[in-house]
Amino acid sequence: MQVAIDRAGRVVIPKPLRDGLGLAPGTKLEIAERDGCLVLVPPPGGVRLVPRADGLAAETEDDVAPLTAASVRSILDQARR
Numbered sequence: 106m107q108v109a110i111d112r113a114g115r116v117v118i119p120k121p122l123r124d125g126l127g128l129a130p131g132t133k134l135e136i137a138e139r140d141g142c143l144v145l146v147p148p149p150g151g152v153r154l155v156p157r158a159d160g161l162a163a164e165t166e167d168d169v170a171p172l173t174a175a176s177v178r179s180i181l182d183q184a185r186r
Contacts, residue, residue: 106183118145122183125176127169 108116118128134145151166
């Protein structure tokens with residue numbers, strides 16, 4: 106995917122990426138330069154381990170889009186391009 110920087114220096118993150126990564130309006134991102142590339146990283150959310158009948162499950166404290174097989178495939182396909 107290609108995006109353009111507007112006059113104010115903003116970049117729109119395409120919806121499939123936002124959805125796949127669970128980025129909602131107002132999500133804060135850390136931005137850095139690494140090896141000539143811009144890297145955007147959401148801060149880690151609060152996660153707690155909850156006992157379940159079959160072991161432990163990680164639950165987030167934030168509203169995060171569910172991770173589906175389709176969203177994982179989409180993210181992997183985009184990363185491979």
